[in-house]
Amino acid sequence: MTRDAALAGLPLTLRRTWEKDAQPPRLVSIFGRSVGRETEVHYLFDRGAADYEETTVVVGGEIGSLVPLAPAASWQEREIHDRFGLIFAGHPDPRPLLRPWQPAPPVSAPNGTRRWPPDAAAGIGAEFIPVTGNGVTEVAVGPVHAGIIEPGHFRFSTMGDRVIFLELRHFYTHKGTEDLLAGMDAAGATPIAESVSGDNCLAHAVAYCQALERIAGVEPPPRAQALRGVGMELERLANHIGDFGALCGDVGFAPMPALASRLKEDLLLASLAFCGTRYWRGIAVPGGVTMDPGEQARAALARAVAAAGREFAELGGRALRNPSVQARFDGAGVLTPQAARDFAAVGPVARASGAPLDLRRDRPYGAYRRRSVAAARLAAGDVMARAQIRMLEAAAAVEFLRATLADWPPGNVRDRFPAGAEGRGWAAVESPRGELVYWLLLQQGRIVRCHIRSPSFQNWPALPPAVIGGIIADFPMINKSFNLSYSGCDR
Amino acid sequence: MMGDLLLRTLRSPSRLVPLDALRCTNAGGSRMPQVLGGRLNADLADRLAAICPTEAMRRGSDSGGRWFELDYGECIGCGRCAAAAPEAVLPAVHLEACGVRREALVHRWSVDTGKEIPPQTAEPPRLDRWLGRAVNIRQLDAGSCNGCEAEIAALTNPYYDLERWGAHFVASPKHADLLLVTGPVTRNMAEAVRQTYAALPAPKLVVAVGACGCSGGVFDASPAVAGGVDQVIPVDAYIPGCPPTPAMLLTGLAAVLQRRLGRRGAGRVSAEAVKARSATAGAGSVASRANPQSS
Incomplete structure (x- = not known):
């Protein structure tokens, strides 16, 4: 997705915040809150001022994704999708984040929420991004690790000793x-x-x-x-x-x-x-x-x-x-x-x-x-x-x-x-x-x-x-x- | 250069916490409460029950009259009870209820007489003798906040040196005699916990650690959490605390493994020993015994 297309998909207030300076702000956080049947999405940015800049957008169902402009938004938007049933249009990785191994409904999604369609992640792989080719080996580690460590899953794709891809699957200790x-x-x-x-x-x-x-x-x-x-x-x-x-x-x-x-x-x-x-x-x-x-x-x-x-x-x-x-x-x-x-x-x-x-x-x-x-x-x-x-x-x-x-x-x-x-x-x-x-x-x-x-x-x-x-x-x-x-x- | 470091290690004085300090002041710094039953009355029991954030303190009545209960398995040691009623609740210096059955974590007093009503507890867990003097421990985090892990990891430092008792942490449940499980079991970890338990060879001894492991702790009410460890796999013994101190973990493991910490015949702590120790020490007792810099 081009920068202009990504910008065009954003709500107006968010686009203005993003374009205000030549230098894009540092993304601090994105999070949601249920307001009736709609979701209030909060964006916290750091522009170097004494206070963070907060932009709030109320939407129902769908909103443009910030990920093409700010990769750091990826997990934040996926979490909001899981918890509040909001679709981020144009998100390059539309897979569940918090509880991908459970068919149960999201933790706190209100009624009338929307899900990424099941085929949204087609080409990505529902669970892990597939890495194929001659000599590629997949190494799965966790969630139970070999020490006094917390649980989480790492999926390596290796070629010999060399790691050519790594994907994390966390949120095993998600306690709501x-x-x-x-x-x-x-x-x-x-x-x-x-x-x-x-x-x-x-x-x-x-x-x-x-x-x-x-x-x-x-x-x-x-x-x-x-x-x-x-x-x-x-x-x-x-x-x-x-x-x-x-x-x-x-x-x-x-x-x-x-x-x-x-x-x-x-x-x-x-x-x-x-x-x-x-x-x-x-x-x-x-x-x-x-x-x-x-x-x-x-x-x-x-x-x-x-x-x-x-x-x-x-x-x-x-x-x-x-x-x-x-x-x-x-x-x-x-x-x-x-x-x-x-x-x-x-x-x-x-x-x-x-x-x-x-x-x-x-x-x-x-x-x-x-x-x-x-x-x-x-x-x-x-x-x-x-x-x-x-x-x-x-x-x-x-x-x-x-x-x-x-x-x-x-x-x-x-x-x-x-x-x-x-x-x-x-x-x-x-x-x-x-x-x-x-x-x-x-x-x-x-x-x-x-x-x-x-x-x-x-x-x-x-x-x-x-x-x-x-x-x-x-x-x-x-x-x-x-x-x-x-x-x-x-x- | 590495030789220098090794020499320094060899020359530095022993840091081992004395065994009687481990036994008699195991709860120092845990912030667990100790209730003076004689000071209880109905009004105080109500107040304490109302102030406790995890409902570890409860009151009620039955045919025997009114009672007041403290469940160490739910206590997170927030200290609110001791602050609200210093005349009846003290920070505990010694806690016997480590490495015991779940029922033995619940202490009950008669509000009318102030006498403690002994818990109806089953026999303490017994480890098969054939395990002898070596025991392999597999630590499993079922969703904890990492506080208990920090204290379990501290067991291997030069102050506590768990390996003195022939206990080792192993990398796979298939190598383990004992599963040391922390955390409330989250829904996302429940299946992994079941599979880890299945991989454990007999006798499959399981010890639940921490307020969350014993009862779900502060996370018990969350729909993303299945509850304490015993909601998912059978548990033999419990070590309370939020987090338990290394000394509580050691005394708890010693109880489960039926090891004496210290001299023959010194397996159980006498009331006098605790009293003597508490009189001279405070909450920081282990520190003052062990650390020359802080005394």
């Missing part, structure tokens, strides 16, 4: 979280946000709380902001150290995963001593946080972070200077800056492919308004760059934690959160995996619609371009260098 949240008392629903992605639970809780606070017009006290900031940077540090160790483990560099798992546990135990939980569950609540550690606890945490940070910087540097590690990491799994832009990749993955995208710097929130974080950026886009970016960000997190814990704001940690908040709003935080967006619509304090755009949902489609062309034996390492959450994606 957004539907579950609808109707709930907003102030009490934080535990659900914490269970969207269990190793980034504080980032999810804070993003959820910030969206609520924005709607209610509440600004948590500075000390609460500092505590959230400390927790989120600790979460990033622990995740990056763990990922780095696992990445070295995937290329057989055995000492590093053992040392990294120890450093990660040091940090979890320091968290436990600091606030009584290892992963900061139950800490962030609308209006603030639920605990206020004293000076001694802060000093102890600062010591633990400094020790872990020092050791990780030294050990990680040594690992990356090791020739056997370099031979595997260098030049493997390249995500080009162009592919990163096309798929609107976020987080460390994008920053390792040249995209200067970090919400802590671009749209400072909470503690980052008081204290900035050194933003890392590399251009190579290979596994080595994604390993290095984690080391750089770990060092920046250590510095942020040192400075924040030393300069502790006075005051209380929790303000009363008003009952019966109404309105709509979004909040975005930089989780360890990247930009995490919560969009909320409230009525009398209850959730009408909650949309969760996790960084993993955005980044998973950017994985195949980095894998295709490499050898299949590199896949675990490349996948680990992205380290995306399945549950965060599937929700």
